[in-house]
Amino acid sequence: MRERTKDERYTQWKSLVPVLYDWFANHNLVWPSLSCRWGPQMEQATYKSRQRLYLSEQTDGTVPNTLVIANCEIVKPRIAAAEHISQFNEEARSPFVKKFKTIVHPGEVNRIRELPQNSKIVATHTDSPDVLIWDVEAQPNRHAVLGAAESHPDLILTGHQDNAEFALAMCPLEPFVLSGGKDKSVVLWSIHDHVSSSAEASSKSPGSSGSSAVKPSKAGGEKSSDSPAIGPRGVYHGHGDTVEDVQFCPSNAQEFCSVGDDSCLILWDARAGTGPAIKVEKAHDADLHCVDWNPHDSNFILTGSADNSVRMFDRRNLTSGGIGSPIHIFEGHKAAWCPDKASVFGSAAEDGFLNVWDHEKVSKRKEGVGTRMTNSPPGLFFQHAGHRDKVVDFHWNASDSWTIVSVSDDCGSTGGGGTLQIWRMNDLIYRPEEEVLAELETFKEHILACPSK
Template sequence: MKERGKGHSTVDERYTQWKSLVPVLYDWLANHNLVWPSLSCRWGPQLEQATFKNRQRLYLSEQTDGTVPNTLVIANCEVVKPRVAAAEHISQFNEEARSPFVKKFKTIIHPGEVNRIRELPQDSKIVATHTDSPDVLIWDVDAQPNRHAVLGAANSHPNLILTGHQDNAEFALAMCSKEPFVLSGGKDKSVVLWSIQDHISASASVDAKSPGVSSSIVKTSKDGENNEDSPAVAPRGIFHGHENTVEDVQFSPSSAQEFCSVGDDSCLILWDARVGTNPAVKVTKAHDADIHCVDWNPHDENLILTGSADSSVRMFDRRSLTSNGVGSPIYKFEGHSAAVLCVQWCPDKASVFGSAAEDSFLNVWDYEKVAKMTENPSKLPNSPPGLFFQHAGHRDKVVDFHWNASDPWTIVSVSDDCGSTGGGGTLQIWRMSDLIYRPQEEVLTELEKFKSHIISCSTK
């Protein structure tokens, strides 16, 4: 998954065409040229709300060439509110410059490159990271000291280390929305479940003997630096059922005991920790190649998305996952021309999701539009069924993206296009025009009001 995709001669032409359409397609866009490539990007907590923009944390990684350490970056991001940015403002960005909307706040020197970042929903200043090792690292980003990433600098010490994998676990990582649980998958073909609460409970029992000391996953010495030895937490369960590397995992939106996983064996597996460590349901050949990513619909727990090296996104209904023992998706979304690396449901509308791929596109889909097209085949557009927006602002593979739960319809995405931008890759924060996703009736009504206003002004 970390090999870079090849560029094409038409990339610059396509990018130029896309940039000319930015004022029409977007309500807001910020382009930030990175110093080093980032393999993961995540929104953190919202810090402040103002009249025209909100301030929010942003978590990024820096994958360096070894001349300086790899880092976990905590940035402050100014998110412009809807219908505030002028068209000329969002179109006049320099793709080789740093955006004034993104400012580095703190640097954590990470032991190895950061392959994946996930925040804890109950407390988003707590993040988990994957690197090329069997362990999951847990960080309290507020408590961690700010470090200078210079050659020879010692690694920052994680606040917790989650142990249990027998081989490297590089990508598959998830945090639970119901309990402080962490889920991981790796090259050992296993899925491992931990509870951060196990450590908090153990700390509380120790702290009870020392009145006035609060229980926390953070253990600091008197000078404020983290302890040399990070405490470790053993797993609550290790789940076996995959026959190759586990590439992604996800919790059920309604239960900390139910989760799913996908891997290089082309399988989608559903698990239930309450009934044991064997698969509850195993979907063989859910795709025709390795499966890189999975997401569970937070609005409808029956719907699960998967993205694969076969360039497709598939949607499964957990009530009818297989047919004759083989995966039976209810929809296949085929709008990418290369491996799909990331899928995520939109927090703002139950039927909408995004998919990012090695073809440099981030596609936004609405499965309800597929059903409508099926009912009216004469109205089928040239684009694939369900695809209603295509973000073409990246010039190489889009390795990660994240919907913003605090600012509706706002997305952060990162791409490994350092060869074409003269930097370390590109981070973009963007929001499509609401005329694109709002119901057609609303848009037409608003356009009529606007038309009436123009006519009224012209006759005065």
């Protein structure tokens, strides 16, 4: 059978949008984006909510690189009409996504992470050894024009000896920041270290307040070197090559993990020193690009690799050295757990697909049952095919279950800088089968009870 071209695949997907999705928005970007993250929910209304969205803009140098704070209107479940979500223009901006504020960033924004204790505070990685901390609400709005002065970070985290471009995480339990870089090290900071010193310095000021995770600095327009800076609480060595991703344990702020170009998965415990607690020497057959820790069950860890696979590990079965023994291997190389269900996660790769998996379905799968093709990989229950080139980043929305933002580098297909999509699959796809069947039975009884004309 002839394999479908990208255009044919996309055309078929577009025809199925009214069936597959409860809501969908397509936004053509001016510049490519390397990272997209949900911010805080700002407003709830009857039919939709308004939420912050954080994006990066990677420009060609004619204008500065920026960190963008946007307002996103999210239509609530079972509100949008099928014909409405299918009518979108790939070459246009979406009316649901509106730029709220622009920060002129010193260098490219490679990674964005929000602070769980205060999601108005974000950290960014750029092409330097430092991590930059921003209070996005306090930062002034800037015009990204050629020659514009760089915005002034509220805090700089120092400690890397070489560029740290991608590995970045925030702790869900404490205001801790974790980073990895080309110096093969993992570095840990506490934002409290800055708050404590700032509070002490301003204790005599009647206007001082400890309500923010970061004390705002002066307004934008100054060099980033003028920003306050703090050093790390710990520097951890054990990788033999660049650290590509890091993640905190969701149940213990002192435990975290990292992956890198040395194919290693390392678990760390800050209470036990700066060496690895467990080091899996060969977690994959190639460089590791990402790691994510299950927010519902801290025994399970996902890793994604350049070998185009996602592997699931149970840390109770990990031993140092040798080859890792994953519970299961899935297709894709970038993965993130769903905040709503412990067994569900998403994965993305350079083929343009964003796959949604349920590892509980791997062992329960029955061949030939349901609407999925019998040759689909075990555990795969949804495939988002709206991007026409590699999916660069995606993020589950913790405030709106099953709503995902994803961004792709498909400049050649869109006539713009790439594509940002916000989507929520039809709930008939992920709800328990018995629940769906019961609802269909109720609907059938309702139809039969209606008087015929």
